[in-house]
Amino acid sequence: MDTVDAKMETVDTEIETFDMFRNDPAHFVKLKHLTPETRNLILELGPCQPLSSDLPGKSFPKDVTKENRSFKEIYYYRILPDKTKCLRDWLSYSPSTNKIYCMHCFLFGTNLHRNLEKSWTKNGFDSWKNLSSGIEYHELTNDHVNATLNLEYQRKIEIAMNRQVVNEIIDIVLYLARHNLAFRGHRDNWSDISAQIQQAVVQSNMFSISIDSTFDASRREQVSFVVRFVDDKFGLVHEKVIAIKESPVTTGKDLYSLFVAIMEKEKLNWKDCLIGQSYDGASNMRGNYKGLQAHIKRECPQALYVWCHAHRLALVVKQAVSCDSNSRYLFGNLESLYVLLWCSKKRAATFRETQKKTLT
Numbered sequence: 204m205d206t207v208d209a210k211m212e213t214v215d216t217e218i219e220t221f222d223m224f225r226n227d228p229a230h231f232v233k234l235k236h237l238t239p240e241t242r243n244l245i246l247e248l249g250p251c252q253p254l255s256s257d258l259p260g261k262s263f264p265k266d267v268t269k270e271n272r273s274f275k276e277i278y279y280y281r282i283l284p285d286k287t288k289c290l291r292d293w294l295s296y297s298p299s300t301n302k303i304y305c306m307h308c309f310l311f312g313t314n315l316h317r318n319l320e321k322s323w324t325k326n327g328f329d330s331w332k333n334l335s336s337g338i339e340y341h342e343l344t345n346d347h348v349n350a351t352l353n354l355e356y357q358r359k360i361e362i363a364m365n366r367q368v369v370n371e372i373i374d375i376v377l378y379l380a381r382h383n384l385a386f387r388g389h390r391d392n393w394s395d396i397s398a399q400i401q402q403a404v405v406q407s408n409m410f411s412i413s414i415d416s417t418f419d420a421s422r423r424e425q426v427s428f429v430v431r432f433v434d435d436k437f438g439l440v441h442e443k444v445i446a447i448k449e450s451p452v453t454t455g456k457d458l459y460s461l462f463v464a465i466m467e468k469e470k471l472n473w474k475d476c477l478i479g480q481s482y483d484g485a486s487n488m489r490g491n492y493k494g495l496q497a498h499i500k501r502e503c504p505q506a507l508y509v510w511c512h513a514h515r516l517a518l519v520v521k522q523a524v525s526c527d528s529n530s531r532y533l534f535g536n537l538e539s540l541y542v543l544l545w546c547s548k549k550r551a552a553t554f555r556e557t558q559k560k561t562l563t
């Protein structure tokens with residue numbers, strides 16, 4: 204009974220030990236089809252090269268039918284003529300079958316129907332008597348050399364692809380940073396963001412609006428619509444862009460029609476909840492009769508109009524600066540230089556090059 208228990212214990216230990224070797228090649232060679240993902244996983248696990256001390260009997264099993272010979276861990280290395288050791292990363296020992304396999308030929312071999320290759324890729328090699336010559340012969344065969352080259356080629360392709368992906372990501376980050384845009388996932392589409400803003404504005408029960416227009420880089424008039432509201436939980440002030448529309452005509456009436464269309468699209472109850480409006484001091488905005496603020500006030504009298512303080516401050520600074528002749532010349536010269544450089548592609552390119560040289 205003791206013997207049976209002892210045997211069972213040995214079997215249990217062996218099963219546990221074999222489970223430890225996730226990269227045991229005997230698991231992989233049973234696979235009929237290799238997908239690129241499986242191939243990558245096997246490559247990531249690497250060759251199975253346990254030391255004798257890692258094995259259940261603390262040694263590689265001896266084969267009684269083969270003059271008590273066994274595999275030896277020294278074969279994991281190739282000894283070069285100058286006595287340096289070079290790891291055979293293709294050689295994988297299977298603790299479960301006590302055989303060795305070539306992972307390069309298994310993963311990237313192209314001539315696997317030959318009996319010789321089968322012993323390295325399917326059945327396993329265990330001719331321990333001829334081990335040294337068998338290994339040396341195999342690693343010089345055309346099939347093995349081609350499989351190793353294939354593997355190196357795949358690795359290089361992968362590295363090149365990874366580098367390209369990193370470059371693309373850097374370009375995207377630079378683009379977002381230059382345009383002051385947020386990082387968004389593929390699920391952050393505009394309808395989701397718009398719905399979140401709508402909900403927050405509805406909950407706050409009142410909001411104000413800021414509208415401004417400017418030329419973009421392609422010389423088209425763009426009108427931005429920003430809502431400002433206070434959240435009902437923490438009392439924090441939020442400003443959110445709800446739309447940017449192109450509008451070649453920006454009379455008070457045109458802007459009013461655009462405003463109404465956007466409020467309808469965003470489902471914002473402006474007639475009851477709009478309490479403030481803030482624009483620059485141009486007549487199309489602040490005009491008492493035909494300005495945008497007047498059109499809105501007719502429908503929504505509580506929407507107090509405030510001449511945007513940032514615009515007013517800009518006017519004050521401009522006026523203050525223009526009072527001093529030195530600063531007037533400085534900004535005047537800068538403006539002239541800017542026009543001189545950027546109206547010519549050639550001048551702009553020369554300027555960029557010179558800047559790069561100066562900075563480096």
Ligand SMILES: [Zn+2]
Pocket residue numbers: 293305306307308309323341342346347350
């Ligand atoms: Zn091979």
